[in-house]
Amino acid sequence: MIKATNIQKFYGKLNVLKGVDLHIKKSEVVSIVGASGAGKTTLLQILGTLDSQTNKADSTLVINGIEVTNLSDREIAKFRNEHIGFIFQFHQLLPEFTALENVCIPAFIKGTSKTDAEKKAKELLDFLGLEERYDHKPSELSGGEQQRVAVARALVNNPSIIFADEPSGNLDSESADNLHRLFFQLRDQFGQTFVIVTHNEELANLADRKLVMVDGGITNSEPVTLT
Numbered sequence: 288m289i290k291a292t293n294i295q296k297f298y299g300k301l302n303v304l305k306g307v308d309l310h311i312k313k314s315e316v317v318s319i320v321g322a323s324g325a326g327k328t329t330l331l332q333i334l335g336t337l338d339s340q341t342n343k344a345d346s347t348l349v350i351n352g353i354e355v356t357n358l359s360d361r362e363i364a365k366f367r368n369e370h371i372g373f374i375f376q377f378h379q380l381l382p383e384f385t386a387l388e389n390v391c392i393p394a395f396i397k398g399t400s401k402t403d404a405e406k407k408a409k410e411l412l413d414f415l416g417l418e419e420r421y422d423h424k425p426s427e428l429s430g431g432e433q434q435r436v437a438v439a440r441a442l443v444n445n446p447s448i449i450f451a452d453e454p455s456g457n458l459d460s461e462s463a464d465n466l467h468r469l470f471f472q473l474r475d476q477f478g479q480t481f482v483i484v485t486h487n488e489e490l491a492n493l494a495d496r497k498l499v500m501v502d503g504g505i506t507n508s509e510p511v512t513l514t
Contacts, residue, residue, distance in 0.1 A: 288313040288448065288480050289334060293346040296329050296338075303329050304340070305503040313447070316474055316481040318491040321500035327484045328452055330500070334482060335450040336367045351447055368397050372441030372479075376453035378433040380425040380440075386412065386432075387421040390439045397444055404443070411439040415469070431462030438469065442477070449473075451483040455490060467493060 289311040296304040304326050311317050319327050332338040333348070336355055340346050343356050351370055355363060372393075380389045387408055394404035412418060415435045425433050434454065441449055451470075455463035467490045470481055483490065491497050498505050 288315070288351065289482070290349040291334065291347065293342065294330065294333060294340045294348065295342045295346065296326070296333065297341045303503055304333070307503075307505055309498065309505060311480060311482060313480055314474060314478050315496065316471065316494045317483070317496050317498060318494035319482065319484045319498045319500060320486070320488075320491045325500040326503045327500050331450055331452055331482065331484050335371055335373060335448075336363050337373075368393060369444060370446055370448060372444070372446040372449045374434075374437055374441050374449060374451040374454045376456040378425070378437040378457075380433060380436060382425050385422050385424055386417060386428065386436045386439075389425070389436055390443050393440060394443045399444075407443055408439065411442055412436070415439055429462075430458055431465060434458060434462070434466060435469070438466075438473075442473070442479075445477075446479065448480045448482065451481065451485075453485060453487075454483065455485070455487055463487065463490075 292308050294307040348355050390408035391404040455466050
């Protein structure tokens, strides 16, 4: 599903990623943990094609069998829209649009018809318990509801991989617990792969595997045993 080798990232003279290798399997839920500044978000952005590694010629990044390093900017944008979903700590919903309209946006970018996009968006919102919130704008939703709308938006194009960066960091404990359970429910029902950067120990330990980052590298990969 995702194979990365020798991923390095420099910002000027600052070496943020120091030759990261990893392999993530289809339908696996992987958490990435580590102290602030360890390189977690930078790695997530590169894996999600939002940023690129500094050493393209000496590294590989293969997603769904495609070497994305070889794609043009336009091809990468199309690939990202069709194969990848993102969930961030702050939901990033557009305040002037309703929940339904926010969810439809990636589908519209893909070229999906309004009828088909709204049908898929409503199915996802219904699945997430938001069937009464189609026409509500973000300011009219609770924090947990806003984040579930963001989850629906991430799923609307049926991506094979979901990247999440501190997805529950802005939620109360009950909403965070609900969101954590939702990720595994989605994986079990739709088969998506989840890669989650988190400081939440509970969420990290729920994952199938936990990657520990220290100073720009992965120092440990721990299979998680549920008790």
